[in-house]
Amino acid sequence: MGRRDLLRSSVVGGVAAVLTLSPVDFAGADGSGGGQETRETTGHLPHGVADWVHLPVRVPPGVRQLRVSYSYDRPEVPPGVPGNACDIGIFDQRGTTLGGDGFRGWSGGARSTFGIGGTQATPGYLPGPIGAGTWHVVLGPYSVAPQGLRFHVAITLGFGPPGRPPAPRYPPERAVGRGRSWYRGDGHLHSVHSDGARTLGELAAAARAARLDFVVSTEHNTHTAHPFLGDHAGPDLLVLAGEEITTRNGHCLAYGTAPGTWVDWRYRARDDAFRGVTRRIHRAGGLVVPAHPYCPYLGCAWKFGHQEADAIEVWNGPWGADDEMAVAEWDALLTRDPGPGRRWTPAVGNSDAHREPDVVGLPQTVVLADDLERHALLAGIRAGRCWIAESAEVELSFSATGGRGLHAGIGERLPTRADDEVAVRLEVSGAPGALARLVTDEGQALLTPLPAAQPATVLWRTSSSRAAYVRAEVRRPAGDGGASGLPGAMVAMTNPIFLGGQ
Template sequence: MERRDVLKLSAVAGAAGALTLGSVTFASAEERAGSGEETKKVTGHLPTGSPDFVYLPVEVPRGVREIAVSYTYDKPAVPAGTVGNACDIGIFDERGTDLGGRGFRGWSGGARTEFAISAERATPAYIAGPVNSGTWRVVLAPYTVAPQGLNYEVTVTLRYGAAGETPEPVYPPHRAKGRGRAWYRGDCHLHTVYSDGKRTPAQVAAEARAAGLDFITTTEHNTQSGHGAWQGLWGDDLLILTGEEVTTRNGHVLALGIEPGTFIDWRYRARDNAFGRYSRKIRQAGGLVVPAHPHATCVGCNWKFGLNDADAVEVWNGPFTPDDEVTIAEWDNTLVASLRGRGRWLPAMGNSDAHSPGQVVGLPQTVVLADDLSREAVQEGIRAGRSWIAESSAVNLAFGVNGGRGQHAGIGGRLAVDAEETVTVRLEVSGAPGCSVRLITDQGQLYAAQLPAEGTGTVEWRTTPAYAAYVRAEVRRAPADGGASGMPGALVALTNPVFLGKE
C-alpha cells in the first residue's frame, strides 16, 4: 500500500484525542478459496503533538482464522534532554473502540513488536476468541514523539480457515485456607510476560512463596489477559487476586482485586474528567482504587487525577527512593487534612512493581490484618488501614496505643479518649539490625530512638490526644551520607496511623 499520513481526525467520546487512518481491506475467504493468508502494510508519519491514539481500521472478511499484526517505528537520535520516539500498540475487534466497551482484544504497550489472535490462542497480553468479520482497529499510541516526528510501519496478516474452539479461562479462587484472623503479607503490584514483565506467572508465584507472601495481585498494564494464566499456581498457602495497572498518560492506578476478566479502560487524561467513571467501575467489579508510584519520574507516571477517588495510595514502590520520600510526605499531609474535616483519611500501602529478574518480589510488601485469607477480607483490611509496610518478611512489628483504663487501638484504629488523657504508644520491632525508629504525628516527628544492634527492641512514648492527633511509626536505616544532608535513611517499615482522641 502507498505511504499515507493521517487522513481523518476523530474523537473518542470523553477520551484523549484520537486519529483514524484510512481502512485496510482484504479479500474474502471465498476469493481466497477458504485458505492461505494475505498480508498488507501501512506506513505513515506522525508529527509532534499527535493525539494519544491513532486507529488503523482493518476490514476483516468472513472466514478468517487468525489475525496477526507487527509494527516498527524509527528511533532517530535526539539532543540531550529531548524525548525520543516511543509508540505502544494494541487492538480492538469489530465491536468498536468505545471507552469501556466490549471491543478490547489486547494491549502490549511497547513490550512487543508483534502479536496474533485466534479463537484457540492469543499472544500474551491479548484475548483469545473468534476473529469475526467487521472493522477491527489496530491502535498505535505515540507515547513520546521526537522533534523529527515518528515514522511507522504496520503489517497486518489475515490467515483464512475454519476457526477453532476458544478455551474457557480458569481463574484463581477468591479464598485460600489461611490462618483465620491474622496478619497476612502481600505484594499487589506485579508484572509478568502478560504485559511488559520478563517473568512467567509460575516464576512470580514461586518467588512470592520464597518471599514469605500470603497473597499477590497480578496487575498487567492495560489488559486483563493474564487473569486466566495462573491455573495450578494458587494453593492453600497463596491467594492470587486479579487486577490491572491502568496506565494513563497522567499517571498509573492499580485496580486491585477486580473480578477476573474485567477490563478497565485507560484512554483518558486528567483533563477529560473521566477518571471518576472508571474508579466507580473498579469498585463495581469488587476492586480497590490505588494510585501507583504517584511521584515516579518516568514519562506519564506522575499521578494527576487527585486522591478523592482513591481507596488507598501506594507510597512505597520497589527499592526505596527519593520519589517514595516525597510521596510519604504528601500522604502524611492528607492525614492532617482529614483531621480538619476534609474527607476520610487515606491508607498507605507498598508493593514491589517487580517486572524482571533482579527486581525482588515482596520488596516491599503490605502486611494486612484480615479476618481470613480471602479477597473480601484482605481488601477490607487494606481499605480500613489495618496494615503496615515491610521491606521483607524478615521484618516484624507490633504497634498500638493504650489508654490508662485498659483501652487499646491498633494500626488503622482510633483510641477514643479525652484530649488531656495520657496514653502510651508502644512499638515492638524485630528483624531490623542497625535501624532506628521514628514516631510521626500531625506535628511531625516527636520521638526517635535507636534500636539495639541486632534490630530487635521495644520503644514506648507517652503523649495526649491534645498533643498528637495521630501517631504512626517508621523504621529506618542510618542515612547513607551520615546525615549530612539532613535527610533520613531508607525505610525498612512504615505503619498506617493510630488516631487519638474522640472524633
C-alpha cells in the first residue's frame, strides 16, 4: 500500500478518524456462468493510524455470496507496549454512515474468515442479498505495534441467483411469571455470534441451570443473534435482545432493546456522538448501562460519564479490584444525588460470560417487577428496585420503617422528618460466615458477622439527619484478615433506600 493508495483520512458519514484505501474492483468479473472470483490486497498501517480503515469493494450484479478472510502480522514489542490487534466487519452498498442501514456484520478479532449469502451468514453477520455497488470491509486496528501492522485481505465473490433470508424468530416479550415478584437475570452474555464460545442453546441451558428467570443477549457490536433468540426462550425463561457497544472509550450495554435493533459503536467520547446513541437505545425501549467501567483492558474503561446512563454495571463476573472501584464510584454518585425527586443511577451486576469456565449468573441481578415481562423488568431496573447476588443460593430482603409506620424497600424513598427514627432491617440466607455491611452517604455505618444459622437478621437504627441513604452489602471476610483495610469479596449488594423528604 503506497502513498497513492491512501485516498483520504477524514470524518466519513459521522464516523470520526477514517482512513479509506484504494478500492478492490470486481468490475471485470464475469459471473454469467456462475463460479467465483477472488481479489487480494495487502498493506501496511503505521503506528497511530485512524480508528477505522475502510477497504472499498466494488461488487458487480449477480453475486450470490461474498466471503472475506484476513490476517495480519504480530511482531514482538517491548514489555508493556500493546502489540497488533485488528478487528474486522463489513458494510454493504447502502454505506457506512454512523447508525445507517449499511451494517452487515462485525466479528471483531474473533474470526479470520466470514461469509454472507442470501440464505445464511457466519454468526455475527446478516444474511441477505449481495447488492451491486460499493461495499466496505472495515478494519479496526484496535492497537498497532511501533513497527506498524501489515495486513492481507482476500475477498471472494460467488455468482448465482440470490437467496432469501429466513424469517426471524424473535423471542416473546413475556414468560410465565409470578405476578409482582423478584426475578433473577443475567444481562450481559456472549455467544458464537461475537467472541463467545457457547451456542445460544448452550447459553440458555446454562441460564436455566443457574435458576435464572431472564437473560439479555449482548453480542459485541452486532445484533445477528436476535433472529434466533425465540428458539431458546420458553415459559420458564424470558430472553431479551440487546448489544454490547464496544467503543474506543468504554463499553456500554443496550439492555432489552426491541429485537432487530442495531447500535453503532464507531466513536470516541470526544466525538459528541453518544447522546444520539442513547436516544436510539431509548427509542428502541432499552436501557443504557455502562459495562465494567473500571475494566483494566485497552479501550474498556468507561469515559463517557454517567449523565445518560439508566443503570451502571458495578459487578462484572467474579469479584475483583475493578468491581471494588466501580462500586466506590457509584456510591459517590449516590452521595451527589440524594435529594427527593432527583434522578439517581441504580447498580446492576452481570456475568459477562463468554465460554467455559465462565459461570452464567455470576453475578445476577434480582429485580422487583410487576411480571416476568420485558417492559416490567426494565422499569424495575430503571427504578432501582433490584439487588445483586453471586448466585441463586443467596436470598436477601432489605427495608426501612419510619416512626409514623411508613415503609420503604430497595430503590425507594422513606419520607421522614430529620428527627424521626428509622429502623433498617436486613435479612440474608445462603451466606453463612459472611459479613453484613451497611453503608450510608458518610461511609460504612455497620459491619457485623452473620451467624452460621440462617436466615440471619440484622437490625440498625438511624435518622435522615444522619443518613441520606442506606444500602446493604454482604461480604466474605477479607482474605488478609483485614490488614489492607479493604473488605472481602462481595456476596450480595443492594441498591439504596433513600431517607428524608416529605
